[in-house]
Amino acid sequence: MEEGLRERKKRETRQRIADIAMGLFLQRGFDNVTVAEVARAADVSVNTVFNYFQTKEDLFLDRSDEVESLPRRVIEERRPGESAVQAVRRDFFDALDTGDWRYGIHEGSDLFARRVRESQSLSARLTVLDYNREEQFARALADAVDADPDDLTPWLVAAQMNSVLRTLTRRFTIRRMAGEDMDRVVEGIRLDATLAFDQLEYGVGDYARRQADTGTPVVTDRVQT
Amino acid sequence: MEEGLRERKKRETRQRIADIAMGLFLQRGFDNVTVAEVARAADVSVNTVFNYFQTKEDLFLDRSDEVESLPRRVIEERRPGESAVQAVRRDFFDALDTGDWRYGIHEGSDLFARRVRESQSLSARLTVLDYNREEQFARALADAVDADPDDLTPWLVAAQMNSVLRTLTRRFTIRRMAGEDMDRVVEGIRLDATLAFDQLEYGVGDYARRQADTGTPVVTDRVQT
DNA sequence: ATCAATTTTGGAGTCACTTAAAAATTGCGT
DNA sequence: ACGCAATTTTTAAGTGACTCCAAAATTGAT
Numbered sequence: 001m002e003e004g005l006r007e008r009k010k011r012e013t014r015q016r017i018a019d020i021a022m023g024l025f026l027q028r029g030f031d032n033v034t035v036a037e038v039a040r041a042a043d044v045s046v047n048t049v050f051n052y053f054q055t056k057e058d059l060f061l062d063r064s065d066e067v068e069s070l071p072r073r074v075i076e077e078r079r080p081g082e083s084a085v086q087a088v089r090r091d092f093f094d095a096l097d098t099g100d101w102r103y104g105i106h107e108g109s110d111l112f113a114r115r116v117r118e119s120q121s122l123s124a125r126l127t128v129l130d131y132n133r134e135e136q137f138a139r140a141l142a143d144a145v146d147a148d149p150d151d152l153t154p155w156l157v158a159a160q161m162n163s164v165l166r167t168l169t170r171r172f173t174i175r176r177m178a179g180e181d182m183d184r185v186v187e188g189i190r191l192d193a194t195l196a197f198d199q200l201e202y203g204v205g206d207y208a209r210r211q212a213d214t215g216t217p218v219v220t221d222r223v224q225t
Numbered sequence: 226m227e228e229g230l231r232e233r234k235k236r237e238t239r240q241r242i243a244d245i246a247m248g249l250f251l252q253r254g255f256d257n258v259t260v261a262e263v264a265r266a267a268d269v270s271v272n273t274v275f276n277y278f279q280t281k282e283d284l285f286l287d288r289s290d291e292v293e294s295l296p297r298r299v300i301e302e303r304r305p306g307e308s309a310v311q312a313v314r315r316d317f318f319d320a321l322d323t324g325d326w327r328y329g330i331h332e333g334s335d336l337f338a339r340r341v342r343e344s345q346s347l348s349a350r351l352t353v354l355d356y357n358r359e360e361q362f363a364r365a366l367a368d369a370v371d372a373d374p375d376d377l378t379p380w381l382v383a384a385q386m387n388s389v390l391r392t393l394t395r396r397f398t399i400r401r402m403a404g405e406d407m408d409r410v411v412e413g414i415r416l417d418a419t420l421a422f423d424q425l426e427y428g429v430g431d432y433a434r435r436q437a438d439t440g441t442p443v444v445t446d447r448v449q450t
Numbered sequence: 451a452t453c454a455a456t457t458t459t460g461g462a463g464t465c466a467c468t469t470a471a472a473a474a475t476t477g478c479g480t
Numbered sequence: 481a482c483g484c485a486a487t488t489t490t491t492a493a494g495t496g497a498c499t500c501c502a503a504a505a506t507t508g509a510t
Contacts, residue, residue, distance in 0.1 A: 004507095004508080005507080005508080006455095006456075006457085006506095006507065006508075009457095009506095009507090010456095010457080013457095034495090034496065034497085035496080035497065035498085036496080036497095044458080044459090045458065045459050045460075046459095046497095046498090047458075047459060047460080047499095048457085048458055048459075050497090050498065050499085051457080051458075054498095055497080055498080056496095056497065056498090075433070078433075078435050079435065080435055080436070080437040081434065081435065081436070081437040082434065082435055083430070083431035083432060083433055083434040083435075084429075084432050084433035084434075085429060085430075085431070085432065086431075086434075123353070124349045124350070124352070124353050125349070127349070127352050127353050127356055128348070128349050128352050131352055141432075141433055144433045144435075145432075145433050152392070152396065152417050152420060152421070153420070153424075153432070155392050155395075155396070156388075156389065156392055156420075156421055156424055156429075157424075157429045157432050157433075159388035159389070159391065159392050160385050160388050160389075160424075160425075160429055161429075162388075163381075163384035163385050163387075163388045164381065164384070164385075166384065167377075167380050167381055167384050170380075171377065171380070192377050195377060195378070195381075196377070196381055199378075199381055199382075199385075199428070200385075200428065200429060201428045201429060201430055201431075202427070202428040202430075203424070203425065203426045203427040203428030203429075204309075204310060204381075204382045204385055204386075204425060204426060205308070205310075205426055205427075206308035206310070206311070206426070207308060207309050207310065207366075207370075207378070207382050208300070208303075208308055208309035208366055208369045208370050208382070209306065209307065209308040209309075209311075210303050210304065210305055210306065210307055210308075210369075211305070211306070212305040212306045231475095231476065231477070231486095231487070231488085234476090234488090235487095235488080238488095259464090259465065259466085260465080260466065260467085261465080261466095269489075269490090270489065270490050270491080271466095271467090271490095272467095272468095272489075272490065272491085273488085273489060273490075275466090275467065275468085276488080276489080279467095280466080280467080281465095281466065281467090451510100452509105452510085453508105453509090453510085454507100454508095454509090454510105455506105455507085455508085455509100456505105456506080456507075456508095457504105457505080457506070457507085458503105458504080458505065458506080459502105459503080459504070459505080460501105460502095460503080460504090461500105461501090461502095461503100462499105462500090462501090463498105463499080463500085464497105464498085464499080464500105465496105465497090465498090465499105466495105466496090466497090466498105467494105467495085467496090467497105468493105468494080468495075468496105469492105469493090469494085469495105470491105470492095470493095471490105471491090471492090472489105472490080472491075472492095473488105473489080473490070473491085474487105474488080474489065474490080475486105475487080475488070475489080476485100476486085476487075476488085477484105477485090477486080477487095478483100478484090478485090478486100479482100479483095479484090480481100480482085480483090480484105
């Protein structure tokens with residue numbers, strides 16, 4: 001059953017609202033734009049906006065479902081002989097090479113990130129989004145190993161993998177927002193990612209062990225570069 | 226300079242508001258209680274409530290600073306010869322033994338958890354709180370090893386340690402809310418925690434490696450129990 | 451062209467939260 | 481005990497996100 005005219009118009013309206021909203025948000029900041037303004041700019045009523053989007057934040061995160069579907073895709077499409085971590089590592093480096101936005105690492109993501117940072121509510125929403133991704137990882141992993149529904153391990157592995165991704169992305173945006181050159185930052189993230197995924201595979205070991213005698217911490221070469 | 230009468234009354238008022246609010250929230254659910262009701266029950270004006278608490282959620286999370294100060298305490302007080310992970314592990318098991326609430330694992334935390342779950346805004350706030358804890362871990366670790374301010378490793382280790390704690394706590398509340406007996410759940414969490422902290426130290430390895438021939442995933446004994 | 455289903459709109463209301471200024475309370479010096 | 485200055489509380493008015501409901505407009509099929 002193909003898409004009727006009614007459905008097409010609905011989709012178009014939704015998209016138009018989201019696009020116009022994003023334009024305003026990026027230009028003036030999330031908190032400085034009211035839903036009423038978005039509605040006016042999109043030439044619809046406020047109620048129509050809320051008809052398509054549950055909250056104002058959803059206007060900003062219209063494409064977040066692509067982020068949430070990432071874990072399942074990566075885990076399911078891992079190659080023969082490839083472990084979960086290896087698959088994620090490969091996909092991450094692939095995004096780095098192609099400049100894909102799926103891990104929040106691409107040209108122009110810094111304005112986006114700045115706008116998020118400015119707004120408490122938006123930051124909170126993004127944080128929740130990250131938790132959802134973790135949950136998706138967990139479910140995908142549980143399926144992949146045919147685990148019991150109440151098996152702890154997939155959840156642990158998911159949380160740890162997601163931590164690595166989140167940390168790398170955050171690091172990218174921080175350096176980018178500090179004004180560093182794109183190529184330089186990407187190069188830096190490449191090194192960071194190698195360290196991070198290694199640590200994910202081999203563990204944090206005895207990081208920050210306090211020496212018995214002196215009280216000075218010993219930095220082991222296990223995790224530290 | 227000791228506390229004047231004025232400051233004492235302020236503190237008392239604040240505490241009274243928080244206590245009354247928490248009573249109402251636990252009894253009737255966070256979203257079913259308005260700030261106006263809290264104010265009326267505490268016999269103050271709405272603006273007085275907002276004078277002491279920035280948001281409605283803060284009324285529920287009055288003691289959250291104790292959670293946020295936990296990382297620094299645990300890391301700084303780690304014993305001679307003890308690594309970061311070992312210190313956290315010990316502190317976690319200690320809380321388990323003494324029934325302390327600092328990791329959200331104690332009798333009666335299930336009503337609390339249920340009330341959080343019911344409310345989207347409250348869940349979101351808790352999620353942000355967890356991120357703050359992660360950041361505290363990172364800063365404490367960075368201090369502990371005298372790391373560069375832009376060293377990646379403390380952040381990675383912090384994220385992973387925090388992941389473990391969050392996962393264990395979530396698992397506890399899920400089982401508790403499912404009606405399982407307290408002692409039984411605590412016993413289960415003890416086993417879970419052992420697995421989780423081991424994995425944190427030694428890594429997730431090649432979890433969920435897909436076998437070359439069959440396409441069937443192999444569960445390695447490295448991480449899996 | 452007509453009718454039923456769907457989409458959009460208008461209007462009234464709730465609630466969290468802000469701002470500014472008046473009013474009440476309190477601590478302190480005399 | 482009294483009055484003054486600082487602090488706290490309240491009052492009042494408003495903003496903005498979001499909900500609910502019913503009226504109006506649009507659309508697809510006949």
